[in-house]
Amino acid sequence: MATTTATITLSSADLLSDNMSLSATMNLYKDGTTATGLEQLNYHRAIIPTGTNFDLIQDSAALSEDASYVYICLKNTDVTDYVKISINSEEIGRLYAGDWLFMPWDNDLTDTEAATDPSGNDSSIEIQAYTHDATIEYMLFHSGETLLTAADS
Amino acid sequence: MATTTATITIASSDIADNAISVSNTATLYTAGTDTGITETTGLGRKKFASNSNIVLLDGGLTSGIAADVTADKSAKVYLKNMNDRGDGTKYVNILLAAVEIGRLYGGDWMFIPWCAASGKDIEFTASDTTETTLEYTCFYE
Numbered sequence: 001m002a003t004t005t006a007t008i009t010l011s012s013a014d015l016l017s018d019n020m021s022l023s024a025t026m027n028l029y030k031d032g033t034t035a036t037g038l039e040q041l042n043y044h045r046a047i048i049p050t051g052t053n054f055d056l057i058q059d060s061a062a063l064s065e066d067a068s069y070v071y072i073c074l075k076n077t078d079v080t081d082y083v084k085i086s087i088n089s090e091e092i093g094r095l096y097a098g099d100w101l102f103m104p105w106d107n108d109l110t111d112t113e114a115a116t117d118p119s120g121n122d123s124s125i126e127i128q129a130y131t132h133d134a135t136i137e138y139m140l141f142h143s144g145e146t147l148l149t150a151a152d153s
Numbered sequence: 154m155a156t157t158t159a160t161i162t163i164a165s166s167d168i169a170d171n172a173i174s175v176s177n178t179a180t181l182y183t184a185g186t187d188t189g190i191t192e193t194t195g196l197g198r199k200k201f202a203s204n205s206n207i208v209l210l211d212g213g214l215t216s217g218i219a220a221d222v223t224a225d226k227s228a229k230v231y232l233k234n235m236n237d238r239g240d241g242t243k244y245v246n247i248l249l250a251a252v253e254i255g256r257l258y259g260g261d262w263m264f265i266p267w268c269a270a271s272g273k274d275i276e277f278t279a280s281d282t283t284e285t286t287l288e289y290t291c292f293y294e
Contacts, residue, residue, distance in 0.1 A: 004165035008264055010231060012157035015193060020157075022196070024233055024262045033241045041168050067256060071163060073177050080185045085266065090252045090273065093266025096227055099179045102161055103263040104247065104255025139163065139175070
């Protein structure tokens with residue numbers, strides 16, 4: 001097993017009348033275990049063209065009903081640039097330049113898409129860039145994806 | 154304006170051949186500007202002992218804790234399951250409207266943008282009726 005931690009610190013000296021500082025650390029464990037760490041990782045950097053909503057992280061039957069975690073960071077620097085992050089046609093929210101998200105992810109929905117055609121209704125994590133092309137980095141920590149058999153095997 | 158930052162560090166010394174350490178700091182700005190967000194719901198804590206679906210932040214309402222969150226801006230939500238991990242089988246499903254996002258096991262946290270439009274509630278459903286404590290906050294404009 002691997003030991004992977006994710007730590008967040010939220011801080012502000014002037015949002016409230018007193019300092020705000022909140023910190024939390026979690027271990028990325030497998031579902032149904034007391035302390036067995038996730039062992040698999042996808043780490044990508046991509047440039048997302050504007051104008052189209054894309055599947056960013058493809059759902060997978062092997063990821064269903066399990067513990068997976070997603071990190072996405074928008075690396076653009078123009079403050080007017082943003083991406084919309086969605087799942088199953090529901091917009092989660094917008095990441096503006098420099099923003100990041102970290103969230104659990106569970107392939108819970110009935111998958112109606114074909115493996116080679118991501119047009120169906122699914123629980124893939126989707127992204128659409130606005131204003132300018134979006135440079136993003138994203139990670140998926142998981143316990144195993146469904147691999148596709150090679151078509152020419 | 155206020156300056157509020159959110160920093161994440163993801164680290165592992167053994168998930169790959171070489172150690173990984175990814176760290177980023179986001180300054181929470183209003184949508185499309187470099188002006189800091191000035192409003193927050195404050196830090197909330199909620200206890201419940203139910204496996205029914207419960208609305209945590211109600212998008213698009215005219216009253217309640219999330220009423221002032223303007224939709225389709227740059228709101229951010231932090232949410233943590235304060236329970237102990239236990240045997241790793243108990244969790245809270247986090248949903249956006251009726252769509253499940255993922256599971257927060259005991260000790261897990263998440264930090265996401267929130268569109269906060271009408272009907273885009275942030276909801277949760279526990280895996281059983283064990284008492285569960287959530288902490289949460291929302292930064293918004």
